Structure formats: structure tokens, C-alpha cells
Amino acid sequence: MGKRKPFGRKGNKGNKGGAWKKPRTEHQATDKEAGFGEWVYENASFEKYYKAQNIVLEEEWEAFVKHLAMPLPTTFRINNSCAYAEKIQERIASDFKFEDLVIDGEKVDPISQMQWYPDGKGFQWSVERRKIKKLEILSEFQKWLVNLSDAGDITRQEAVSMIPPLVLGVESHHKVLDMCAAPGSKTSQLLESLHADESKTGKLPTGLVVANDIDIKRAYMLVHQTKRVGSPALVITCHEAQKFPLLSSTDNKQGFFDRILCDAPCSGDGTMRKNPLIWQKWHVKNGLSLHPLQLSIAKHGTSLLKIGGRMCYSTCTFNPIENEAVVAELLRWSNGALKLVDVSEVLPRLKRRAGISTWTVMDHDLNEVAGFDADAEEKRGQYKKLLPTMFPPTKEEAESFYLERCMRCLPHDENTGGFFICLLEKVAPTPDDAVAETDSKSSNKKSKSTGEEYLDFKDYDDIKTSYKMKDEFEASQLFTRSDTGKSVTFVTSSVSKELLPAMKALNMKVVYAGIKMFERHDLGVGASGMYRLTQTGSHIAKPFMQTRKLEVCNRDFQYMLERRGDLLQFDVFTDKLKDIFISSPLGSYVCTLARDDGVPLTTPEQMLLNLVVWRGRNTVNVMTSKPDGLALAATLKALNLYDEALGAEIAALKQSKKDKAQTEEKKSNDKPDSNEE
Ligand SMILES: C[S@@+](CC[C@H](N)C(=O)[O-])C[C@H]1O[C@@H](n2cnc3c(N)ncnc32)[C@H](O)[C@@H]1O
Numbered sequence: 001m002g003k004r005k006p007f008g009r010k011g012n013k014g015n016k017g018g019a020w021k022k023p024r025t026e027h028q029a030t031d032k033e034a035g036f037g038e039w040v041y042e043n044a045s046f047e048k049y050y051k052a053q054n055i056v057l058e059e060e061w062e063a064f065v066k067h068l069a070m071p072l073p074t075t076f077r078i079n080n081s082c083a084y085a086e087k088i089q090e091r092i093a094s095d096f097k098f099e100d101l102v103i104d105g106e107k108v109d110p111i112s113q114m115q116w117y118p119d120g121k122g123f124q125w126s127v128e129r130r131k132i133k134k135l136e137i138l139s140e141f142q143k144w145l146v147n148l149s150d151a152g153d154i155t156r157q158e159a160v161s162m163i164p165p166l167v168l169g170v171e172s173h174h175k176v177l178d179m180c181a182a183p184g185s186k187t188s189q190l191l192e193s194l195h196a197d198e199s200k201t202g203k204l205p206t207g208l209v210v211a212n213d214i215d216i217k218r219a220y221m222l223v224h225q226t227k228r229v230g231s232p233a234l235v236i237t238c239h240e241a242q243k244f245p246l247l248s249s250t251d252n253k254q255g256f257f258d259r260i261l262c263d264a265p266c267s268g269d270g271t272m273r274k275n276p277l278i279w280q281k282w283h284v285k286n287g288l289s290l291h292p293l294q295l296s297i298a299k300h301g302t303s304l305l306k307i308g309g310r311m312c313y314s315t316c317t318f319n320p321i322e323n324e325a326v327v328a329e330l331l332r333w334s335n336g337a338l339k340l341v342d343v344s345e346v347l348p349r350l351k352r353r354a355g356i357s358t359w360t361v362m363d364h365d366l367n368e369v370a371g372f373d374a375d376a377e378e379k380r381g382q383y384k385k386l387l388p389t390m391f392p393p394t395k396e397e398a399e400s401f402y403l404e405r406c407m408r409c410l411p412h413d414e415n416t417g418g419f420f421i422c423l424l425e426k427v428a429p430t431p432d433d434a435v436a437e438t439d440s441k442s443s444n445k446k447s448k449s450t451g452e453e454y455l456d457f458k459d460y461d462d463i464k465t466s467y468k469m470k471d472e473f474e475a476s477q478l479f480t481r482s483d484t485g486k487s488v489t490f491v492t493s494s495v496s497k498e499l500l501p502a503m504k505a506l507n508m509k510v511v512y513a514g515i516k517m518f519e520r521h522d523l524g525v526g527a528s529g530m531y532r533l534t535q536t537g538s539h540i541a542k543p544f545m546q547t548r549k550l551e552v553c554n555r556d557f558q559y560m561l562e563r564r565g566d567l568l569q570f571d572v573f574t575d576k577l578k579d580i581f582i583s584s585p586l587g588s589y590v591c592t593l594a595r596d597d598g599v600p601l602t603t604p605e606q607m608l609l610n611l612v613v614w615r616g617r618n619t620v621n622v623m624t625s626k627p628d629g630l631a632l633a634a635t636l637k638a639l640n641l642y643d644e645a646l647g648a649e650i651a652a653l654k655q656s657k658k659d660k661a662q663t664e665e666k667k668s669n670d671k672p673d674s675n676e677e
Helices: 024-034 044-052 058-068 083-093 127-136 136-150 159-168 185-194 216-227 277-281 286-304 322-336 374-380 394-399 429-444 460-467 492-505 534-546 554-562 575-583 603-608 627-639 644-670
Strands: 074-078 120-125 155-156 174-178 210-214 235-238 258-262 305-315 338-340 407-409 421-424 454-456 478-481 488-489 515-520 531-532 549-552 567-569 589-592 610-615 619-622
Touching: 024 258, 024 338, 044 058, 058 589, 074 159, 120 159, 127 136, 136 155, 136 627, 155 185, 155 644, 159 185, 159 258, 159 421, 159 603, 174 185, 174 492, 185 210, 185 216, 185 258, 210 216, 210 492, 258 322, 286 305, 286 322, 286 429, 305 322, 322 338, 322 394, 322 421, 322 492, 322 610, 338 567, 488 534, 515 644, 531 534, 531 589, 534 589, 534 603, 534 610, 549 575, 554 589, 554 627, 554 644, 603 610, 603 627
Parallel strands: 174 210, 174 258, 210 235, 258 305, 549 589
Antiparallel strands: 074 120, 074 155, 305 421, 338 421, 407 421, 454 478, 478 488, 488 515, 515 531, 567 619, 589 610, 610 619
């Protein structure tokens, strides 16, 4: 062990021990920025422990630790819901390949598609994220990435973290539970899969996603993260996953969910590349202490699963105690009710390692322990006790468990972080199902519920009249939050008819649900309704609305979009729209683009190219948030409907207004106060 030269660079030779010290000169400034000070890429315990496990061959050890000490490449994926994925792929190929880029005197590889990611929608670049942010030559690319990300078209996510939702295979009719969901990058992916058909069929999914986390602050991170997807099929909850109330399905079969993601809390040594502090903190006890929790969460997950349903168990640690040992015990305990699914055909181009059936258990002092001995464990004391479930399966068990069907991603295979993933199918009731059936009411009472109650919305007549809603619109899909009743939430019928009643029956609270479709507004005299339509709800409400829908030409659409936030006089619009606004009553309108070339909009375009405006007494105000505005502008550009000259004209107009306001402000600041003596 000792100090190393920078790997991946000239002079990187002779790494025999497998420990890496961060090259001070190159990373000093960034380390300080990150607040970590100097850190060392070595940990003798880590080395001893993992050399004794069965997961990295001796001849690979050097490559393994070398990659663990390298910064992670930048990775991002085009979201499943993005209607113009090819345009993004084309833009990267034409403008952002960076084929001859030199950074710090070294040529860097161009951005490449991750070969294993479906449909060429995953990208990887060896330049780390913080460098992209800092380098002037990459500023246009950085801006482009941020805009696409704000618009919900791409997600910057670690490559291996993209795998569990892909393995889980969510379809639009599935009821999905994400047991430990925050901060939520996988929840977003699950939602994207749930909504994947919507852009083709125009129909909302019949399934749903419940995203849960034990920590209320982190549950609110989920609210933020999933906002970009804007799903009426999402409910966020805050429970201990191992006590998540046993919802019953309407057909009274055990288990409510078709798919469960159990992305368990873990010691996280697969994330060392992102979080180098783990090098210092790594200790064998971290994994040992988490094993019982992981097992109880995963076991409980199987009780929440329907027969025929599937659960993906994943962690971001290499540790067999937190991975295969948990899975082996699930299989042992289930007595044949759970089976590991062979996922070798899923993501066939992804390099992965098969799960293992033998591993080495070590105590807190890193002594190998050959087998479970209850008496010896008693003597060890409460906090150092090893459990029988931590030990590898017997030979006979191993033959029936097929632990090789689990997969482990190692950093030197695809230049990623480390990850463990497996897929379990429930083929019969699990042992706890029977207990759950008799005990569900009392155990549910014990589970603390954090959040709010969602109440039936009572004012639908007002909305029905204002927007002349068709009878087919289900008012029962509208809810208000218990606090103010100001905001009106829309959820899919699976949420309103199945999930929320089942949750209510168990006194479960909701942290967040669905999308905001209307908000109460004091319209004053002359207004025709109390409820203002929101941009997020507009594409769902519009097909049911028989009034307050306008078709606008390219120019007016772009004009409104780019002057978002300004109060627009009627005469800034083309004559046709100006006359419409003058003769229309106050209130919300959905303006849909009617292309000047007469080409009808496709289903995804119809869903996207709407702008909600507020027609006030003398002005029109565009009610679109910045991310939604960016998404719309990006769509116009992708469809070649964006007029650059108009864009420049509006930018100049905005700048001149800003300059004028600044001059006025300066003048008033310079003016002597009349009261001054
Ligand atoms: C590995 S992270 C999950 C990452 C997440 N799936 C994602 O992709 O963004 C583990 C999460 O589990 C949560 N957690 C820890 N213990 C839990 C428990 N007993 N029940 C539910 N969530 C728990 C933590 O708050 C943390 O947010």
C-alpha cells in the first residue's frame, strides 16, 4: 500500500497493493470545494474483507480498486416519456460528441451511448460532472443538459442505478411499490415506464406507483424529484417499509402490488467513486448491522406482493452479507413460495457477474467465522452477535436457490459504481401472508403514519359549469388536501378507486398524491368560476372541457410562451386571437398550437403543446412554470416550429424593459428624499 500516481495517466505503473491515494495536486482545489479535505483511497479492512469474498478474482483486484478510486463518468438517460428522443440523440451526434477535446493536456474520449441501455437512450462520458460545470468550452453543453433536465427530457443518474427499474419491468397496468424510494431517481424511472404507452395511446395508465420512505424530509425530496414526471398515478407515503400497512386489494387476494422495488438501505461501498468518505468510514460492522433490517424490509415486501408479482431487491454495496445472504434467507424462509427469476436475457449487453453461493463471514475484528455457533454468538455480546442468516447456504440449499441468477456490477466492467440486483417472483403465499391476514388490522395500527388526509372534493359543480366538463369526467378523481382545500388534486381511477380507499381503511396518510389540476382563486366581480386550471393538469382536463379551449397560431404560441411572467395587452396578439380575448369572459383558457402548415399534432404533441393562460380584465397572463416553459420551447425547437427571429425580438424587448426598470430604480435611489434635512 502507499501513495499512488494518478491512474489512467502516464506513469501509472506498478500498483501492487491495491490502495490508492488521491493525487493531491490535481484534485486539491476540488476536494476543498467539496468540503472533504484530503482523503485517501485505501482501507486495509476493506481490502482484507473483499479479498476473502468470492466476488473479485485475484488477477482483477488491481483493476477493481483502481476503478473504485477514479471519479465516476457523467451519465444520463433520455427519459422514456420524452417525445423527441431521436432529436436529442441527433443533437449529441452532431454538436456534442467532443471528438477532439483535450482537458488538462489529455485527449478525452467522446460521449458514447451505453451499449447495454435500451434503445440507445443512455449516455456516458468520462468527463466528470464537476468538470463539465467548470470548463468554459463545455458551457453550452452544460446549459443544454440542465435545460433538458429541467424540462423532464433527460435524467442525470448514475448508470448502475438505472438497472433495477429496467429489470423490474413495469407496465402501464401494474400497481408498483417503491419501498425505500428517496431521493427518487428510480421512482421517476418507474413512473416513466408506467406512462410509456401514454404518448402512443393518449390513455392514462391503469396502474399506479406508491413511493415510500421512512424519512419525511427525504419523502419531500421525492415530491420534488417526481414533479418533472407529473404523474396522476403517484402517491408518496412515509412509513417504515418493514411495517408498511398490508393494503388489501378489492378482489381480496393477498398482496396489493404487482411489482415492488426494494432498494434497501445499505453500507453503500458501491458508491465510493461518488462518495470517497466511504473509504475512511468502511467497517465490517456496517454491513453486519444492516443485514437484519434489509431482511425484514425484503420479507415484508413479499407479503405486500400479489402471487405472480415480482420484487426487485437491490443495494449499492458489494457485500454478500447484505446481498446474497438476504436473498438466500428469503428463499429459505419462503419454502418455495419465492423463486429467483433468470434475468440473463434482460439487458443482454450489460457486463455483470453472477451471484455467489459461498462467501466468508467475518466478525467485528475481521476474524473469519466458519459457521454459526449459537453459544459462541451469545458470548460475543448483543452488538457483535452474528446471525445464522448471514452464513452461506448449505450445498443442497445452494442447488435449489440458484443464487447465480443475482447480478453484481463491478466498477471495472462498465466503468460504473458497484451494484447488486436480483428479481424474485412470488409463486405461492409466503409464510407471513397467513399471519398478515389475521394480524393486519392490529399491525397496521402500530405503524405510524406521517402525512395528510386527502378529502373528497366538494366543489366540482363550479368546475363543471366553468369548463363545461363532459359527463365522462370522474369528479371522484379530484381531491383536496386536508390543510387548505385550495389546491385540487387529480389522481388516476386506480388511485381514487382502489388505493386511497384501502389506505383510508388503514388510517394511512399521504405525503403527496397525483397532480394539481385546479386551484381556488378569488376572481372578483365578473369572473365565471372559482377554480383556475393549472398547466400540469391541462392536457388531462382538456379532452373533457367543452369550452375555454383556444387554437393559436405558431407566432402567438411562441410569443405567449416567451413572455411568460409578463402581463400581455390584447393588442400584442394577432388580430384573430386579440378579438377572441376581447370577447371572452375572464378566467382560464387552454391555448393549443394549431400549426400554420396545417399538419395535425401527434398524440404526444397534443399532450405537450398547450399553454394555460389567465384572461384578466385587460391583460393575458401565461400560467406556466419555468420548467414547463422550457419543455415547451424545447419541443417547438425539436419540431422545427421555433422562430429564431421572433425569439431574438422578444429577448431584445425583455432586455430593454429590464434596462429601463434598472434606470428607473437608479433614478429613484439617486433622488434626494424630500424629508431629508
Ligand atoms: C439506497 S437509498 C434509496 C435510493 C432510492 N431508491 C433512489 O433510487 O433514489 C435508501 C433509502 O431508504 C430509506 N430508508 C432507510 N430505512 C428505511 C426503512 N426502514 N423504511 C423505509 N425507508 C427506509 C432511506 O431514508 C433512504 O432514502
